[in-house]
Amino acid sequence: MNYHSKQEWTQYLLHLPLPKSQRIKSIPKILLLILGLLPGVSREGNSQSFVRRYINGLINDTSDISKPQFLVYPTLAYSPETSWEIGFSSLYVYYSQQDTTNRLSEISGFTFFTLENQYGLWFDHALYSDQSKWFFLGRLRFQSFPLKYYGIGMDSSRDYLALVEANQILIKERVLRKVRDNLFFGLEIDFQRLGSVNFITAQETSDFELPIGSEGSSNLGIGAGIVYDNRHNVLNVRNGFFSELGYLKYFDGISTYEFNTIISDTRIYRPVGKHNVFAAQLLGQFNQGNTPFNQLALMGGDSMMRGYYSGRFRDNNQLASQVEMRFLPLPLGFSKRFGAAAFAGAATVFPDFSNLNLDKIAWSAGAGLRFLLFPKKDIYTRLDYALTAEGSGFYIFIGEAF
Template identity: 45%
Template sequence: MYMEIRRTGISFLLIYGLLISSVWAQGKVVQLAKRILNDTSSAATSKLLVFPTAGYAPETSLEVGIRAFSLFYAKKDTVVNRLSEIVLYSFVTFRGQFGALLENAAYTHKNRYFFLGRARYQQFPLLYYGIGPNTPSSNPALVNSSYIQIRQRILRQVKNNWYAGVEVDFQNISRVSFELDDQPNVELPIGADGSNTVGLGAALVYDDRKNVLNVRKGNFLEAGVLWYRPGFGSDFRYRSLILDGRAYRPLGRPNRVLAVQIAGTFMNGIVPFNNLGLIGGESLMRGYYLGRYRDQNVLAGQAELRWLPFGFSKRWGGTLFAGLGTVAPTVQALQLNYLRWAAGGGIRFLFFQKKDVFLRADLGFTREGTGFYLSLGEAF
């Protein structure tokens, strides 16, 4: 199956290469790059761009794809309304992986409604290190699968910056296979044959951020609880509580920002392995492979000092970041001696000038190695 995925991915790469080469031959790529990098449209102007892009993460290596990116203010009102973003990204990687991601953080006029969510499809193998805070870093299993997730919050402004509403989470993982050549007797986790989970619940959000892609001052707090039940169409019964708190403060100058985040996931019941809380990836504990540590309970925090941009440049900036996190089967089992650290830094380039959105490149360090990430918008 892995070879089949790899061949399909290579075919996609060839198609992308032919398309990009054709456009380049007509000089369109150069014109597009100039238009994006020298955008002088007003902040109120809605921006819809479709362009070839590239990224990098330890889970996928170098990836290329097509990104459709929409930035807008409801009714073009930049004083009352917050910046909304909708991103559609499809990609293939040099490891033969492919997938698509749709993310939205959209506000209606006067910020009365807030739609926050993501939809993701991916078909590629990922490494599975096991469950728990002390899993070995050597000989991980290779898990092949097709994975779909749709998570959406529909929130209504209650008072000032407080929002409340409903939340739904659908996840499906199918065609799952574990490659355990070096560990033939390892017990497979719950959900190893595939699973379908549907969760319904409620969310409470406080949000006074102005630009979700690059917050210079503000706060974000989310508390969400989801119940997964067979009556909803779920194969497993469990409950999930998600907490996420973020604070952003300018330090002396508008271009210098301190960002802090504390996040927790707390579950009880029978949870399939792909739904467990994770540490690692491009957003939380950068430097660790996504899912290097996983369990029913996750507690992590991180801080980042940002120069957006540097004082001597109009478009180049940088960051320094550090984080601590751990996982455990129960809240009572969370232990300080299993805390893992991650730290690093990155550079920034002001990609959309009027919308104040940066392209980021981060290098994260951990006790197990490093991770490099290239993406659009800040990690949190």
């Protein structure tokens, strides 16, 4: 297909279904839309006018603060795990009843395809009803791609043992009712299915014992959760406290394996001066029973322990923590839209508390840049660079890591 003008090429990019990789997550659409601002691009035509209005609204946030806002953008990324990756992301934010005294709700969607024939569709959401009477928190994952398996425990091999090909469906939803100011209680449901599983042993790896769930599994967990949450903007919290304690039971008969899981997640945010924020998080996951390998506590990813491949370390239990200092914005004379952050984290996984060894702790540290994408809603896009004992990683996302 040929495109004979910058206008046609810009329009093509805008509709190209170009996910998040494990290392570089997305390139903001602004970088691609610059083409529409270059000299020589026609100012005529309804399509081009729409593009210019979209760019202006995106960069300058011209919308009414109470109005819902929808952002779509193509993504392009690279990581050793996925090779080149193209995708299409979207973000929808709104206030219930268009009342800015309500909490900001957000829905994010994401689809991707990689040159390694990996593909998937993700949806995440944090939704608040009017006056926060109801709180819906959940995520959906439909994906097919190889997962690197390094073994179980902190002593697992630095080189992966096998590449696990599989199709995965993950649906987790919390339906919570406010019982008093900022305190919610309700039902939690978690469904995870891993099918068409195939362990492809790495060439340099000797034989190893396959983990529980290596033939695939379908597990439905039902439980309850209690959440304290006084955050107003979940994508960029400047002063607040969040704490979740959840219990899930995966019953025999409706699940391939019988086990239970406790999740504890506590986050604190405190302003430092007029623009800076100190944030800290403590995360725990504790499993008992015949837990399949894909539902063990996994260390690494784009939120906690940045720089590690998600699942680099896994076991029945995990304790993880991180702190972050955010400068939003930086005191620059030429712009108020650039910010920065510095972060550090530590974590460990272990089979049970009798075998908890605090000498075996992984660390992660790094820094990043921020760009104020939606000034009126105080939403930044972040570019983080993380270092670990085993390497490094880049991440680009809308919204803070936690």
